[in-house]
Amino acid sequence: MAVIDSGVSATHPLLRGQVRPGADFNNLERHEGQCDNAGHGTIVAGIIAGREGTGTTFTGIAPAARILPVRVLPDTKTRTDEGLPAQIAQAIRWAVDHGADVINLSLVTLPRPELEAAIQYALDEDVVVVAAAGNRQEQQQNLPAYPAAYPGVIAVAGVNEQGEHVDSSVVGDYVDIAAPGLNIVGPAPRGPGYRAEPQGGTSFAAAYVSGAAALVRAAYPDLSPAQVAQRLTGTADNPPDGRNAELGYGVVNPYRAVTSLLGTRTDPAPGALPAPAPLRDPLAWQRTVAIWAAVVGAALAGLLLAARPILARGRGRGWRPGRRAETGPTG
Numbered sequence: 001m002a003v004i005d006s007g008v009s010a011t012h013p014l015l016r017g018q019v020r021p022g023a024d025f026n027n028l029e030r031h032e033g034q035c036d037n038a039g040h041g042t043i044v045a046g047i048i049a050g051r052e053g054t055g056t057t058f059t060g061i062a063p064a065a066r067i068l069p070v071r072v073l074p075d076t077k078t079r080t081d082e083g084l085p086a087q088i089a090q091a092i093r094w095a096v097d098h099g100a101d102v103i104n105l106s107l108v109t110l111p112r113p114e115l116e117a118a119i120q121y122a123l124d125e126d127v128v129v130v131a132a133a134g135n136r137q138e139q140q141q142n143l144p145a146y147p148a149a150y151p152g153v154i155a156v157a158g159v160n161e162q163g164e165h166v167d168s169s170v171v172g173d174y175v176d177i178a179a180p181g182l183n184i185v186g187p188a189p190r191g192p193g194y195r196a197e198p199q200g201g202t203s204f205a206a207a208y209v210s211g212a213a214a215l216v217r218a219a220y221p222d223l224s225p226a227q228v229a230q231r232l233t234g235t236a237d238n239p240p241d242g243r244n245a246e247l248g249y250g251v252v253n254p255y256r257a258v259t260s261l262l263g264t265r266t267d268p269a270p271g272a273l274p275a276p277a278p279l280r281d282p283l284a285w286q287r288t289v290a291i292w293a294a295v296v297g298a299a300l301a302g303l304l305l306a307a308r309p310i311l312a313r314g315r316g317r318g319w320r321p322g323r324r325a326e327t328g329p330t331g
Contacts, residue, residue: 001048001065001214002095002103004088005041006076008069009189010034012042014050014058015067022069023094026087033069036189040076041069043186043197044106047207048214050187058185058194061211061254064218068100073107085109088147089118092129096122101217104210105131105153106203111146123152128217128225130154130210132202134170142171149174154213154229156206157247158182163237165246169202175248176229177236179208212254219258235260 002022010019022033029035036042045067050060070091072084088109095103103122109115122129133155134145148155155174158166158181165171166181182200187193197204209232216228223231235257236250243249 001062001210002068002070002098002100003041003045003048004070004072004091004095004103004105005036005044005107006038006073007031007033007036007041007071007189008045008067009036009042009187010069012046012187012189013054013192014046014056014060014187015042016051018049018051018065019045019067019069022071023091023098024071025091025094026072026074026084028071028074031071033071035071038073038075039189039195040073040106040203041071042189043184043195044104044203044207045069046187047184047204048104048211058187061208062214062218065211065214068095068098070095082110085112085115085146089114092118092122096125096127100127102128102130102210102213104206105129105147106206108132108134108145109147111144111149115147116150119147119150119153123225126224128154128213128228130156130206130213132206133157133172133175135168135201135203136170137168144172144174145170152225152229154209154232155248156202156209156252158200158202158205159247159251163251166200168199169205169246171245173245175245177209177233177249177252178247179205179252181205209252212252212257215254215258231260231262232257234262 008019009015019034024030024033046060048060049062049065049067050058051063052059072087072091092103119129129152131148131153132145133148136142147153149172155176157175157178158169159178160166160182169181181202181204184197184200184204185194186197188195212232213228216223216231232252233249235253237253238250239247
C-alpha cells in the first residue's frame with residue numbers, strides 16, 4: 001500500500017513496524033518518506049493500516065497492510081505548482097515499480113498529461129488507485145479534482161457521522177464512493193499522541209476506501225483494479241437513488257466488500273449457494289381432495305338442476321308413463 005502524501009511517521013505506536021522505507025520527491029530532504037512535517041500523511045496511513053494491540057481502541061481498516069510512504073508534499077496548503085503534477089507522476093511510477101498493489105492519493109493537483117499517463121501505467125500494472133474527490137476550499141467550486149477524476153481511479157467523497165454528504169466535499173459525476181470525512185482523529189506525526197481533524201476532508205475519506213481496497217486485494221488477489229472498484233461500489237451502502245453526484249454508489253462497507261458473493265442471475269459468483277429447493281407442502285393431498293370434491297359437487301349440482309323439470313313432470317302424472325299421441329295421414 002503506497003501513501004503518496006506528506007510522508008509518514010514510522011515511530012508512532014500505531015504504525016511501528018507498519019512503514020517500509022519509501023522515497024522523497026519534489027526536492028524534499030531524503031528521509032525515505034518517513035518524515036512528516038505536516039502530519040497529514042501519518043493520519044492517512046493510520047486510518048489505512050494502524051495496527052492492533054497498542055492499548056488504544058484505534059485501529060486501521062487493514063491493520064495487516066504495510067505502508068510504502070512516498071513524500072511529495074511539504075505541507076497541506078493548496079498547491080498549484082506547475083511542477084507538482086510531474087513529481088506526483090514520478091512518485092506513482094516509483095510506487096508501482098516498488099511493489100505497491102494499492103496507491104492512496106489524498107491530494108489534489110493540476111491535470112497534466114504526464115500525471116494521466118502515470119495513472120494509466122499503475123492501472124495497466126494491476127495497481128488499484130484511490131484518490132480524494134477534492135474539497136471545495138481547495139477547488140473553490142465543484143470542478144473535477146485530479147487525479148480523482150481520471151478514468152479508472154476510485155474517487156472518494158466525504159460523509160459525516162450520519163452518513164450524509166459533507167458540504168465541503170466536491171460534488172461531481174466522477175465520484176464513485178464515499179467514506180467518513182468529518183471529525184477525524186488519527187496518529188500524530190511526533191510522539192505517541194493523536195490529533196483531531198474536525199474539518200475532516202476527502203483526504204481521510206480516501207484513506208478509509210484504500211484500507212477497504214487492501215482488504216479486498218488480500219481476500220481476492222486475482223481481481224483487477226476495475227473488479228476491485230466494482231466490488232467496493234457494488235457492496236456500498238447505496239443512497240436511495242442508487243447513485244448520485246454527492247456520494248457516488250454510497251458509503252463504503254468494508255465487511256460487505258470482503259464477504260459478499262457477487263454475480264448475476266445467469267452467472268452466479270463462484271461458491272454461491274444454489275437456489276433452495278421448493279418446500280414440500282404437507283397439506284398438498286388435502287388440497288387435492290378438496291379440489292376434486294369441489295369439482296364433483298359442482299357436477300352433481302348441475303345434474304340436479306337439469307333433472308328438476310323432469311321430476312316436476314313425473315309428479316304431475318303420478319309417475320305414470322306418458323302416452324304417445326295418435327296421428328293420421330295428412331292431405
